[in-house]
Each structure stands twice: as C-alpha cells, then as structure tokens.
Amino acid sequence: MTVAPGSPSDPSRPTAAVLREVGGPLELTTVELDPPGPDQVLVRVRATGVCASDVHIVDGRLPKPLPIVPGHEAAGEVVAVGPGVDDLRPGQHVVLSILPRCGRCTVCRDGRGNHCPWAGALGATGTLDGRRTGWRLDDGTPLHHFNGISAFAEHVVVPRSGAIAIDPAVPFASAALLGCAVATGVGAVRNAANVRPGQTVAVFGCGGVGLNVVQGARMAGAERIVAVDLDAAKLALARRVGATDTLDASHLDVRAEVARLLPEGVDHAFDAIGRPRVLEDAFAVTAPGGTAVAVGLYATDATITLDAFPLIGERRLVGTYLGGGDPHRDVPALAADLLAGRLLLDELVMERPFTEVGAAVDGLRAGHVVARQVLTFAG
Template sequence: MKIRAAILRRSPVKGPYAESMPLSIETVELDPPGPGEVLVKISAAGLCHSDLSVINGDRPRPTPMVLGHECSGIVEELGAGVSDLKRGEQVVMSFLPTCGHCATCVDGRAQLCEPGHAANGAGTLLSGARRFHCDDGAEPFHHSGVSAFAEYAVVSRRSVVRVTQDIDPVHAALFGCAVMTGVGTVVNTCRVRPGQTVAVVGLGGVGLSSVLGALASGASRVVAIDLSEDKLALARGLGATDTFVASDPDVVEQVRAELNGGVDHAIEMAGSVKAFELAYKITKRGGKTATAGLAAPGSSFAIPAVNLVGEERTIHGSYMGSCVPPRDIPHYISLFQRGKLPVDKLLSSTGPLDDINAAFDLLNQGKVVRHVIRF
C-alpha cells in the first residue's frame, strides 16, 4: 500500500530544521504484515529527544530511516499467527520489541531483550525484515521497530500493547515512551517508597513524567531541577515541592541544605554528563542515583570510589523505565484515567505531519515538552 512517511535521508543534520529540512515527507510503499506482525494505522505520534538525537547524530542509526517511536494507533490487519488482537482495537507501541525467550526476557528484564536491541540497532523489525520501499529503490530502515512518523506502520506483535478504547489517542501516545520511561524509572528502577525524597534533573517529557511518578508514589518531597524557568514553573504546577535552577553555581549546596543532606533518589533525565554529576552530588548517604538520560556515545563520568563505598551509594541505569510494557502501560493509563497521573498536562501542542521539521526546532530549543503529530 502507498502511504506518506517522514524520512530521514542523512544524519547528522544541523538546525534550524525548518531550513535544513532533515525529514522529507514522501510517498512510500509499505508491505503487508508478515508472520507475527501487525499493520497499524497511526493515530498520534510524539516528538522525543531520542528522535532528535538520530537527526543530530548523537545516536548514530542507519539511513534512510522513518523515524518516530512514541505513538498510538488502530489495528488494521493481522499477519499470520497473530490471533490475540482484533481489527479496530486501539494500541500503543513499545519502542523495544521483546522476544519473550532470550536470557534477559526469561529473567524478567524484557527491557534488555537481546534480539530486540539487535533489531533496533540494525534498523529492522524483530524478524529482521524491512517493510518500506521508495520509488528510487531505497528501502528505509525502521526506527525502534516502530517508525511512527507515517500514516501506517507494520510492526512486530511484540511491539504492540492493547489499551482501552476510551482514551484520547493523543494522550495514549505519550505512554509509549515519555510516561513509560519516566514513571517506570521511579516505580520499577528506583522503587520509591512513600515518605522518601526524590529529585529529577532535566524536565523534558520523560523528566516531568518522573515528577508525576514520584508524586503518585507518595514521595514526601519532589525536587525539580532544570535550566528553564518555564519548565520549573510547570513542575511546580504538577506538584513539585521544590525547584532549583540547574545553572546556579550553588545549586548542589542549596539542595543538600534544603533536603537535609540530599535526596533518597536523584534521577537524571537530561542525557548530559553534567546533569548526572549534579544528580550524584545531591544524592544523600545510602541513596540511589539513577539515569534514563541517553548521553552521546563516548560520554563518561568519574566518581570518587571511596565515596561510593563509604556512603553505600548506588548508581543505576534505567532503560524503558525497567518496564514490562503489556503490564505497565495499561496500568499507567488506568492511573491517568483515575486522576493519579495527569500526563495530559505534558502536552504542549499538536500539529500535522507536514510541519514536523519546524516542530523539531521547538523541541530542540526547549520550547515544548511534548509536541504530538496528529494523523
């Protein structure tokens, strides 16, 4: 079938993107779903820094590629062997297909699925197939097994999570990345307990989702830290108890003084070594510093070993919020519908696929938390 899709033909590309136009809207041929695959009509797709990092080259990926990984849609067609979904059901995509039988999947850590990560790195579906074809003979790669910046997507059944029909598709899309990663880092990775203190460094869509997750978990103090006064104001509106400007040279001392030596859990969501170092410095004795921010390849940080041992500190990486998508996405949506996770407040704007390059400028400039493409 012929569909319209946003294709990244080369990387890296510098902004402003409204001028350099890294994503071209093209008509491409999309194959029908193969065995174990599903054709989904995309309803809404969010713009994420993980997409931006492919455009600017921070996360090298093969090109040409149809970007987009945070989305909702409607099941249109089922490939051979898929019998547990029905046409017309609403779904949210997970940006990592999980095979269910590799060592990490069997160990209950689906977010580390070995075949899933291999397929994502290669730009294919879980089966190893590619389903896009251009008139010039190019066969674009898939982004995170999803490629949501298109009218339709063929994805592995292992990338699809059935969700309730009575949620706005624009809101549903946010659960595929921002909410799953942000809330999951709090709930699954850090296992925040009621009464503990939490700091979040970096207030994009994922970081603000962590703020909401910490509040829902019963944290007694939720500290929000960012360079942007506007995002700090948004965090206060969501319920953050304390806010600090990351660029303040005394920010570490301020947080430690206000929080009695630091926080139980400091979560870095900026994808920056400086932000991680800040998070580590404001973590109290015996506390945990977690990061789900994807810094550029080659980035590294140094910590004093004696401090790590003497204070029994923990450093923890979190990928996909340590989530099991079929378990966690419906649960988080239920919390949203009960007013416990007001993720709709993270939505900055919506727009058509044709305006996607200008929308990435807004994301790159920090002017939006989440911009969602409506189809």
C-alpha cells in the same frame, strides 16, 4: 489480511517523514508499505510524540541505518494483523513500544525482555525481523525502521510484541506518551528507584521525561520533590504535576541549593537529561543509602567522574532503559493511572499536525519547547 473498514488512506501507501542523511531534513513522502507478515501488525498511527531520541537520530548522535523514518512514541489503531497474531484484532487501540521482544530467548524467559538480543538486532539493522525491512521508497530503496516502530508515518507495520492494547477511553495524544516519556519517567521511579511514601526526590531536567519522573514521584507518595531546570516555564509545569520545590539551575549552585533544602541529602536523584555533569550532580546530592538514577540517553563516548568516598554510605548509581519495566505490564497500568486522574498528561501535551514534524524536531532541539509536542494525523 483483513483490513478494518473506514481506514482513511491506502495503508500500503502511507506518507512518512524520511531522513535520508544525518542532519538532513525530514522529507514527507509517500512510501510503499508491505502488509504485515507473521507475528506483525499493521497500525494506523493517530498520534506520535517528538522525543529527544528522534532528534538524536536526525543529528547522528544515535547512529542508525539510513534512510530511516524516526518516531517511536506513538499510539494508533490496529488495521490488520499478520499470520499467527491471535490476540490483537482490527480496531483495537494500541500503544507502540520501542521494546519488542522475541519472548523465546533465555533473556526474555528470564524476565529481562528489555535486553532481548533479537530486539537489539532489529534496532541495529533497522529491520522488522533482523533481516528485512517492511517498506521502501518509490525508487525501490529499502527504508529502515527505528527500533521496529518508525511512527513518523501514517501507517506502520510493527512486530506483534511492539503493540500493546489499551483502553480506548485514553485519548490518542496521551496514549502516545505512555510509550516513551511516561514509561521512562514513571518507570524510573517505580522500577529502578522504588520510591516509597515519605521519601525525598530530586529531578534534574523537566522535559517530557523529567516531568514524568516528577509525577511518578508524586504518585509514589514522595514527601519532597525538588525539580531542577534552566527554564522557568518548565519549572512551573513541574509544580503543576507534583514538584514541591523548584530550582532554576541557570543562576544557582544546584548542589548547594539541594543541600540547603534537604540537608541530609535526597533518597532518590534522577538525571532526566542525559549529561555526565548532571549525573554527577545527581549522585552528589544523594543521602546515605540513596540512589542516583541515570534516566537520560548519554552520548556514546560520555564518561563520568564520581567521588568514590561517598560510596561507603551505600549509595547506588543505577542505569535504566525506558523505565526498566515490562511495557506489556506497565503501559496498561499507566493508562489506568491516567483514567483515574492520577497521571496528568493534558498539561504536558501540545498537539501539532504531522505535517509540522520538521519544525517540531527543530523546536525540541532548540530547547524552547515546554510541553511535549505530539503530532496528530489528519483524517
């Protein structure tokens, strides 16, 4: 393999944040990383966002094989490529994608690569190819990968399809968000809901994903964008990125307030939290012909109860996964939106050193983090 000049630390001995047991601390330790195999890429991670899914792994709500390194919203530089990778080269800037794909199965060939069974096996087994992990602890214990990324680490090896080249003008901290929060939020607007100019939107939850639903709706030309949250600071941020109205759900009847603002109902309502009650609220406020979009990650045993009669109004309830698009198409387009000043990410990013990963996860779990925490790496 060819290693890019100037790589700071030994890529075969990166520091990673290892979760050994559910609820346990994220332990910063040096691990042994294999060089990239066929169709794999070695990436020096430069920025990693801390997303609710990472907290879910630590807390066991998103069960994964242990020990594991969480982290999945990341950007970095290609350090080396494995055999067969002829379209990425050392030094290129990449956004990592939680949605690798084999590109060969019938699902992939049918344009539904987000549901590629090979990628599903990667996620379930915590491996890089369905069989082997690419790194281990110092005592030889195999270390698992989170959906082929595991970006709470200085260097990672990822499947070729999990690295998307982007314009190097995009700062790493912003680029990281393109891989999850932005892809999920803006993608839900563009791919799942297909918001059109002049339409109305309600967004429940103004965390990292919800704020990007808000600005996706603004970029789509929505006329009214009602943002709902319990936190006044998050609602203020929602206004800065495009909300026309905000509702503090801590002391308001949200359904009644949305109806007061938009008596005919909203064309598109998004649950950007992932709670059954919120999704029920979203469906309840839709107008005839409207769409409720499930954007958050629900508990595996969550159920919802909906009034059935409103379905005669041809309302739709749709699910999405990471914005429902093709990351290889959408991430470069989002990078272009950013560079053109349409997508606002500076407002959403709060950089922290990688060494504070544990505190960052605790802060997100506690719910008092307003902006997206992005871990950056020394050197």
